[in-house]
Amino acid sequence: MLIEQGPIRPPSEAYSLLLRVTRNCPWNKCAFCITYKNEQFSRRTVEEVQRDIDTVAKVAEQIRKISWHIGLGGEVNGQVVNEAARYGHLPYHVAHWLYSGARNVFLQDANSLIMKTSDLVKIIQYLRTTLPSVARVTTYARANTVTRKSTDELRELHEAGLDRIHMGMESGSDTVLQIIQKGITANQLIEAAQKIKDANISLCWYIMPGLGGREHTRKHALETAAVINQGNPDYLRFRTLSVLKNTPLHDMMTSGAFTPLDEDEVVIEQRLLLESLTGITTTVVSDHMRNLLMELEGTLPIERDKLLNTIDRYLGMTPREKANFQLGRRAGVYSVLDDMKNPIKSSYVEKLLKNIHTPEQLKTALTELRSQYE
Ligand code: SF4
Incomplete structure (x- = not known):
């Protein structure tokens, strides 16, 4: 069983079920953005998305059976997630979602509000009915698309169960x-x-x-x-x-x-x-x-x-401390400034810094390290 999913979600939706309602970006012209380059925008039909929601419900049921089978009484924990991962990406994704409480859903891709309001309302209502544990539904939307909707349309979406717009x-x-x-x-x-x-x-x-x-x-x-x-x-x-x-x-x-x-x-x-x-x-x-x-x-x-x-x-901070923090942060050694107080972490970064002899070399190293998050 498969559902269609897009490539990205906001960082805060890491534990959300990802449900694709449109494909790619209808604008696709921002000068810094590469996410949907060369991809064609299209809307999915209400029926297509509803079928995906049904599939998620079936996969969730199967995952609970796995849990019963291994003696966990339907509870989904890390062991069940690992077991589900053996069956492919969708069982893993749904198990991960169940493990996190099955509460949040993110509607993809870049501008879901471009859908007809009545279609989006149908999708969200179907989602809330079929997966009743869902407590929060969020999506991306472009400002100019939102301004083309009336406040009443946005209220309809909220009443159907749309909680947040990114x-x-x-x-x-x-x-x-x-x-x-x-x-x-x-x-x-x-x-x-x-x-x-x-x-x-x-x-x-x-x-x-x-x-x-x-x-x-x-x-x-x-x-x-x-x-x-x-x-x-x-x-x-x-x-x-x-x-x-x-x-x-x-x-x-x-x-x-x-x-x-x-x-x-x-x-x-x-x-x-x-x-x-x-x-x-x-x-x-x-x-x-x-x-x-x-x-x-x-x-x-x-x-x-x-x-x-x-x-x-x-x-x-001094220039040396800043260089240490920048390098440690971009190399994934530090998360926050206080991590510099950890002598093991800071001396490790100091060793890395010893191989850097000019500001240009530091700049190049930071650029290369940052590119791993793109
Ligand atoms: S609107 Fe978003 S997804 Fe579309 S091109 Fe701009 S940044 Fe990329």
Whole structure:
């Protein structure tokens, strides 16, 4: 038995059941993005998706039988997940989902709200009825697609069971949005946020530190903060830019039209953005591996100082300490700044640093290490 699944999901949906309702990205033009390059966008039919939901229900049943068979009385634990993995990806995926409580579902791919509202409502209702343990349904959506829906349509989706929209904002600067061909505007982002909130759907915005390059770093930080201040999303997630090969942004970098920020410049940009956020009640999350400071997490306004102090702690380090942290972080030795206090980890990174003799060599090493997360 098989179901169709797309290539990506947000980091926070790692334990979610992935259910594909459209294929690929209907826009597919963002200058930094390679995820769906050369892939054709299409909608799946309601019947196709419902068949996948039925398949998941059947696979879940089989997995519970495995659990009974090995004496676990229907409970799905790590042993059952390992057993299910022997039967292929889908049994493994469903077992993993059951193990995590079978509560969350993420609808793929890049812009599910482009579906007819009535079709999406049917899918979500069917999902909630067929898999009654589901407590949260989330999806990606583009801002301009959301603005084309009425608030009543969004309310219908929420009543059917759509809980959260993950949205790639990337920047609140129209200059940057235009350069990277995002195909949306700051005003559309604000309008979309307002409609989503009016429909009682939770909103998570993704922003991309570094996306303005050296040319527009200040503008990117300040204008993004201004849009966030108006949109007041429930969550704000950092996903630091990495310039990928074979993208228009890489061509711009090669031609000199775009100058990427170094690690410190990205952190300075993040500080400017965070210190410019006011009057919002957003939770900041830094759960993407591309971010240097993964501990940059907290709820505004109460944890504003904690966030800024984390940044200042990093920026206050000596050049050698920063080099040690950057290398250790990108090599996967450190997760957070406090990991540098671990003598085994820090001396291991020191040994790596001994092979690096110039700032250029460090830059090359960091770029290569970062590419493993792409
Ligand atoms: S909208 Fe998202 S998936 Fe589509 S091209 Fe842009 S970043 Fe990539």
